Amino acid sequence: xxxxxxxxxxxxxxxxxxxxxxxxxxxxxxxxxxxxxxxxxxxxxxxxxxxxxxxxxxxxxxxxxxxxxxxxxxxxxxxxxxxxxxxxxxxxxxxxxxxxxxxxxxxxxxxxxxxxxxxxxxxxxxxxxxxxxxxxxxxxxxxxxxxxxxxxxxxxxxxxxxxxxxxxxx
Amino acid sequence: xxxxxxxxxxxxxxxxxxxxxxxxxxxxxxxxxxxxxxxxxxxxxxxxxxxxxxxxxxxxxxxxxxxxxxxxxxxxxxxxxxxxxxxxxxxxxxxxxxxxxxxxxxxxxxxxxxxxxxxxxxxxxxxxxxxxxxxxxxxxxxxxxxxxxxxxxxxxxxxxxxxxxxxxxx
Numbered sequence: 001x002x003x004x005x006x007x008x009x010x011x012x013x014x015x016x017x018x019x020x021x022x023x024x025x026x027x028x029x030x031x032x033x034x035x036x037x038x039x040x041x042x043x044x045x046x047x048x049x050x051x052x053x054x055x056x057x058x059x060x061x062x063x064x065x066x067x068x069x070x071x072x073x074x075x076x077x078x079x080x081x082x083x084x085x086x087x088x089x090x091x092x093x094x095x096x097x098x099x100x101x102x103x104x105x106x107x108x109x110x111x112x113x114x115x116x117x118x119x120x121x122x123x124x125x126x127x128x129x130x131x132x133x134x135x136x137x138x139x140x141x142x143x144x145x146x147x148x149x150x151x152x153x154x155x156x157x158x159x160x161x162x163x164x165x166x167x168x169x170x
Numbered sequence: 171x172x173x174x175x176x177x178x179x180x181x182x183x184x185x186x187x188x189x190x191x192x193x194x195x196x197x198x199x200x201x202x203x204x205x206x207x208x209x210x211x212x213x214x215x216x217x218x219x220x221x222x223x224x225x226x227x228x229x230x231x232x233x234x235x236x237x238x239x240x241x242x243x244x245x246x247x248x249x250x251x252x253x254x255x256x257x258x259x260x261x262x263x264x265x266x267x268x269x270x271x272x273x274x275x276x277x278x279x280x281x282x283x284x285x286x287x288x289x290x291x292x293x294x295x296x297x298x299x300x301x302x303x304x305x306x307x308x309x310x311x312x313x314x315x316x317x318x319x320x321x322x323x324x325x326x327x328x329x330x331x332x333x334x335x336x337x338x339x340x
Contacts, residue, residue, distance in 0.1 A: 037250045080207045082324035120321065147317030149331065151290065154252035161319065 023069035085118035127158030186230035193239035255288035297328030
């Protein structure tokens with residue numbers, strides 16, 4: 001018997017599989033959030049991981065809901081730094097929004113980051129209205145604004161850099 | 171006849187040649203500035219350009235003094251932005267310091283950036299004492315501090331982000 005809770009359960013794995021590729025491309029497109037250049041960059045990171053495996057700089061987490069890919073996250077240590085890491089992407093399938101997929105991905109990413117000694121987590125997002133929910137998400141998850149780079153993306157469109165310092169034994 | 175001025179002349183070309191590779195590796199090492207990880211990253215960018223040519227994301231400028239490589243710079247447009255570019259590296263052979271090699275590289279890079287419509291130039295450097303001359307160099311060349319990311323590189327070692335907005339017809 002499947003309870004309502006089970007039916008909404010989200011699981012997160014620290015592994016990117018070749019079969020995830022098309023799901024990720026589909027969900028990124030479905031968000032309507034990314035322009036073609038950004039999509040291409042996102043898929044480059046996916047392909048880098050699929051081709052290079054453990055040698056890749058990029059670590060992926062994949063969230064599943066009812067055995068389907070519901071979202072993913074990607075992070076990487078920042079070379080030449082002691083404890084910093086970039087959290088590059090968290091994307092959630094619009095069909096799965098409201099289930100806590102983003103929070104589940106972020107929580108598991110933070111556990112992985114802390115285990116890897118990467119205690120300073122940097123997230124870059126944009127200042128334009130489209131990203132208001134994104135900014136609210138990170139603020140609500142304990143991130144704070146570390147810097148705002150004016151007109152970084154385009155006239156009036158700032159880059160907003162968030163930081164969270166994790167506990168060593170998180 | 172070669173005048174003193176000619177003897178100290180620095181020329182800058184917008185072209186990276188395969189024969190520059192060993193000179194660049196040597197001068198980066200000679201600066202004593204970069205740790206092995208940073209050196210590896212710098213050489214990865216060089217190799218990317220040498221292998222991919224015009225397809226590479228990275229644009230190189232090479233300064234010559236008395237027909238020898240005296241320094242180099244590397245920049246790239248920031249994908250997904252309208253006018254932003256990263257100025258990744260300027261490095262000068264310690265044997266050629268004081269000849270204005272850094273300024274010549276920066277001036278030519280800025281001309282190239284402006285011609286390419288990349289009017290917002292971002293430079294990342296570190297807050298630790300070793301980088302004080304670097305920070306003074308950029309401040310003296312019209313850059314201003316846009317952000318300081320605390321302990322980015324390590325405890326107490328901030329990332330300092332500089333910005334210069336170029337004139338369209340620079």
